[in-house]
Amino acid sequence: MTTDSAIQYDSVMKLALERGFYFPSCEVYGDAQAGFWEYGPSGVGLKNKFLQLWRRELVRRDGMLEIDGSQIMSKSVFEASGHLASFADPIVKCTKCGLTYRADKMISETADVEIPESAELEEFDDAIIKNHIKCQKCNGEFGSTKKFNMMFRVGIGPEGEEAYLRPETCQSIFVDFPRLFKTMRGKLPLGIAQVGKSFRNEISPRQSLLRLREFYQAEIEVFCNPQHLDKMNNFDEIQNTILHIQTGSDPDSMTCKEAVESGVVPNYFVAYYMGLLVEFYEKTGIDVEKSRFRKLGEKEKAFYAKVAFDFEVKTSVGWLELVACNYRSSYDLSSHAKKSKEKFEVMDGEEKVLPHVFEISMGIDRSLYTILEHSMIYDKEHERTVLSLKPYLSPIHVGVLSLVKKDGLREETDQIYQKIRRKYDAFLDHSGAIGRRYRRLDEAGAPLAITIDHQTLEDQTVTIRKRDSMEQERIKISEIDSILSEATSFP
RNA sequence: GCAGUCAUAGUAUAGCCUGGUUAGUAUUCGGGGUUUCCAACCCUGCGACGCGGGUUCGAAUCCCGCUGACUGCACCA
Numbered sequence: 001m002t003t004d005s006a007i008q009y010d011s012v013m014k015l016a017l018e019r020g021f022y023f024p025s026c027e028v029y030g031d032a033q034a035g036f037w038e039y040g041p042s043g044v045g046l047k048n049k050f051l052q053l054w055r056r057e058l059v060r061r062d063g064m065l066e067i068d069g070s071q072i073m074s075k076s077v078f079e080a081s082g083h084l085a086s087f088a089d090p091i092v093k094c095t096k097c098g099l100t101y102r103a104d105k106m107i108s109e110t111a112d113v114e115i116p117e118s119a120e121l122e123e124f125d126d127a128i129i130k131n132h133i134k135c136q137k138c139n140g141e142f143g144s145t146k147k148f149n150m151m152f153r154v155g156i157g158p159e160g161e162e163a164y165l166r167p168e169t170c171q172s173i174f175v176d177f178p179r180l181f182k183t184m185r186g187k188l189p190l191g192i193a194q195v196g197k198s199f200r201n202e203i204s205p206r207q208s209l210l211r212l213r214e215f216y217q218a219e220i221e222v223f224c225n226p227q228h229l230d231k232m233n234n235f236d237e238i239q240n241t242i243l244h245i246q247t248g249s250d251p252d253s254m255t256c257k258e259a260v261e262s263g264v265v266p267n268y269f270v271a272y273y274m275g276l277l278v279e280f281y282e283k284t285g286i287d288v289e290k291s292r293f294r295k296l297g298e299k300e301k302a303f304y305a306k307v308a309f310d311f312e313v314k315t316s317v318g319w320l321e322l323v324a325c326n327y328r329s330s331y332d333l334s335s336h337a338k339k340s341k342e343k344f345e346v347m348d349g350e351e352k353v354l355p356h357v358f359e360i361s362m363g364i365d366r367s368l369y370t371i372l373e374h375s376m377i378y379d380k381e382h383e384r385t386v387l388s389l390k391p392y393l394s395p396i397h398v399g400v401l402s403l404v405k406k407d408g409l410r411e412e413t414d415q416i417y418q419k420i421r422r423k424y425d426a427f428l429d430h431s432g433a434i435g436r437r438y439r440r441l442d443e444a445g446a447p448l449a450i451t452i453d454h455q456t457l458e459d460q461t462v463t464i465r466k467r468d469s470m471e472q473e474r475i476k477i478s479e480i481d482s483i484l485s486e487a488t489s490f491p
Numbered sequence: 492g493c494a495g496u497c498a499u500a501g502u503a504u505a506g507c508c509u510g511g512u513u514a515g516u517a518u519u520c521g522g523g524g525u526u527u528c529c530a531a532c533c534c535u536g537c538g539a540c541g542c543g544g545g546u547u548c549g550a551a552u553c554c555c556g557c558u559g560a561c562u563g564c565a566c567c568a
Contacts, residue, residue, distance in 0.1 A: 018502060018519080030542025030558055087568050093492085100492045102566070148492095150568075167568080203492060203566055211567070302568045321567095383530075403527065431521085435529030442529095451528065463528070472528070 007376045008316045012369065013208060015376065015385070019444050021046065022209060035205030035213030037365075042444060045395025045425060046368055047216075050284065051195055053393065054218055054362070056490055057280040062234075064191030064220060065184055069172025071197055072154055075162045077171050080339035081332065086303045087167055088149035090124055092142045094135035103145045107133065121145045150200045165199035170359060173221045174332040177355075181223075181346050188348045188355060189224040189269070195364070207317065209365040216364035222273060223355035225348045226329070229267035238275030244292045245309075251292040264295075266307055270327060273360055277311060277323060283491055284367070285390045286374050290314040293325070304331045313370050322367050328357040375445070387445035388468055392490045397424040399441040399449035405430045413452040416462070416477065424484050442467055448487060450480065 016022045020040030026032035039047060059066055078084045090103040103124040108114050111131035115123050124145040127133070135142065152165040166172070173192045180192060195218045205211045239257040245264050246252070252264075256275040259265040265274065274293060282288045296308040304326065311323035333354055337344040345354045371393070377386045391397065398420070402413035410430055417428045427446065429437050434451065441449050451463040456477070464483065465472045475483060 014502070024559080027541090027559090032541095032558070034559065083568075089566075089568090091492085091566095100565075105565090148566095200567085206561090206567095304568080401528095433530070433532095434527070435531085437530095438528080439530050453528080465528080470529070 007373055007378065009207065009373070011378075011385075012373050012376060015387070015443065016043070016208075016372065021372065024208075033213075035202055035211070037208055037212060042395040043368070046371070046389070046393060046445075047364065049393045049395075050364070050368060050371070051218065053283060053490060054195075054280065057283060058220060058276055058360075059191070059193045061276065062191050064193045064222075065180060065186075066193045066195075067173065067176060067180070068196060069166075069169065069176065069194060071166055071199070072156070072163050073166050073171060075164065076339060077175060077336075078151065078164055078167075080335045081171055081174075082303055082335065083151060083164075083167055084149070087151055088147040090121065090145050091148050092124065092128065092145050094142060103128075107131070121147065148203070150202065152199050152201055167200050168198050168219070168361065169194045169196045169217045170219045170221055170361065171332075173219070174336055174357075175340075177223065177333065178342060178344055178346075186223075186346070188228075188346070188353070189222055190355075191220055191222045193218070193220045195219075209369045210317065210320065212365060218362040218364055220273075220360040220362075221328075222269075222358045222360075224269060224358065225351070225353050226356040227351075227353075228348075229269040232268040232272045235268050235272050238272060238279065241275040241278055243271075243274055243278060244289075245295070246292045247295045251294075265309075266327075270307070270325070270358060273358060274309070274311075274325065277325070277360060281311075281313075281322075281367075283390065284371050284393065285388075286313055286367070286370050288313075290374075292319075294319075302326060304328050306331075313374075315370055315373050320366055320370060322363055322370060324359070324361045326359045326361065328359055330354045330356050332357060382470070384439050384442055386442045386467060389445040389447070391447040391488045394445045394447055394488075395425060396427045396441065396444050396446035397448065397488045398484055399427050399429060399437065399446050401428075401434065401437050401449060401451045402430050403434055403451055403453040407454065408457060409452055409454070412456055416450065416452060416480070420480060420484065423481070424488065438465065438470075448484065 019042050021043040022037050022039050024032065025036035025038050055066070058064065075084070091100050092103045092106065093100045104115050107124065107127050110133050111127065113127050113131065115127060121144070128142050133142065151167050154163050154165060155161065156163050173194055177192070180186060181190065195216065197214055198217050199214050202211055202213050205213055240255045242253055242255060243259055244251040244253050245259060247264060254262065254264070256271045259274075260268050260271045265271040278288055278291070281291065291311065291313045293309040293311055296310060301308045302324070306329045307327040309325040310321045311325060312319040312321050333344040336342070337354070345352050371389070372387070375387055375389045377388050379386055400413060400417040400420070402409040413428070413430065417426055420426050427441070438449060447467045449465045451465065453463065456462050460477045461474050462477060462480070463472050464475050
């Protein structure tokens with residue numbers, strides 16, 4: 001297959017729109033807002049299978065617990081988590097040209113005065129007046145500093161009591177931790193996972209799935225005893241898995257074991273989960289040779305993180321952050337313990353500990369985009385676009401086609417389709433030229449197609465055609481189930 | 492949020508400057524035919540001027556506002 005490797009964002013977007021992967025929300029209305037997208041049937045198929053793989057490779061593999069928490073959470077949760085105070089940027093607006101600056105950055109650049117972003121708003125105003133700071137563009141005066149909080153506030157009940165849409169899914173995991181540890185008979189280290197939607201009022205959402213205001217996260221919080229970070233029983237499973245880690249300007253390749261021994265990754269515990277993560281992404285079809293763990297500097301890290309690595313993948317729009325790995329220490333549990341006055345300590349053997357948390361926070365939408373971009377191929381030789389998804393992730397496992405619809409072939413095809421449709425994602429198609437139907441399936445990512453022809457009626461065999469190689473093989477109808485089962489099963 | 496560019500069927504586009512036909516083309520899609528294993532061909536059908544207002548006898552076309560998309564800046568705990 002001769003291919004053109006340079007698949008761009010535009011091509012993915014077009015495919016997504018044409019084949020029902022995703023499209024703008026509320027698009028029939030003129031007042032639809034940016035940052036909201038919907039998944040169509042193909043997108044949901046891919047997403048569900050992606051999550052199935054995530055469960056297999058992370059949740060089940062490591063014996064984690066999965067929960068499903070509320071999207072709306074009380075004010076106290078975000079007072080404790082720090083989001084009400086810190087998940088906000090101080091901004092100032094020029095009264096003349098309307099240009100908005102981030103106050104702390106603008107002041108440190110123009111006047112060389114450092115004010116932490118969490119400072120009182122008056123401090124920013126004072127600094128602007130004292131240093132006679134004017135708008136860099138039009139020399140206009142600034143208005144007073146305001147806080148822009150990225151959380152969506154909602155009103156509960158007739159009185160509209162204050163609550164928020166969660167800006168990250170993990171807070172439910174933290175507040176549920178004491179009950180889960182007790183009732184599920186937890187032992188450290190304990191992973192708790194959750195898939196769901198999070199909401200952030202982004203200033204400028206862009207590029208469809210890449211920056212949304214409402215988005216899916218798959219988060220894992222691993223609770224651990226901070227004294228035992230170098231005791232990982234299963235470490236040998238991933239010790240030779242290759243990580244690309246960037247601490248300076250270029251990424252270095254090393255095994256998980258080497259990463260710890262050289263001190264690039266602080267301990268076996270963190271390296272173990274980085275290894276699991278890479279093994280997971282490799283199975284999604286994303287090219288992990290184009291990935292890196294980028295160690296974040298002090299200024300880039302989230303307010304709760306002690307050590308942070310972003311897992312990033314190279315795409316046509318640059319390096320894309322798919323996963324944030326944060327060592328959150330006991331920040332969250334101690335904050336919730338203090339605010340709620342509940343006890344969050346647990347027993348680890350004979351020892352009573354307040355667990356530390358290592359977080360693997362995955363952006364699902366961005367991951368799905370990257371899978372599409374890395375899987376999309378233009379086959380020059382045959383003038384076709386192929387979505388070469390892993391068979392177990394494909395929204396359609398198999399096309400079921402009649403070579404022609406007359407002479408009883410339609411009925412025979414319908415029967416075979418009926419037989420397999422409950423077990424596999426099968427797509428029935430009778431209309432048009434056979435080649436056109438194959439191309440359509442190629443674009444939708446279906447790895448296999450079964451074609452029923454005149455010979456089928458005589459000897460109960462069908463043709464099975466492979467998407468990537470376009471090879472065809474004659475098989476018995478009775479073999480279809482076992483062949484599909486093997487071809488589409490998870491690794 | 493700022494600046495620039497832009498917005499016409501599922502997709503890609505013409506028409507707009509210079510207001511006036513049934514809004515054209517390609518492809519896709521549905522139905523039918525023909526052929527039968529890789530986007531062929533023939534017939535036929537469905538399908539669009541982002542939203543709101545203004546100017547005008549008349550607006551896809553001119554003007555204003557909004558919304559969105561793209562690019563750059565800023566932002567992205």
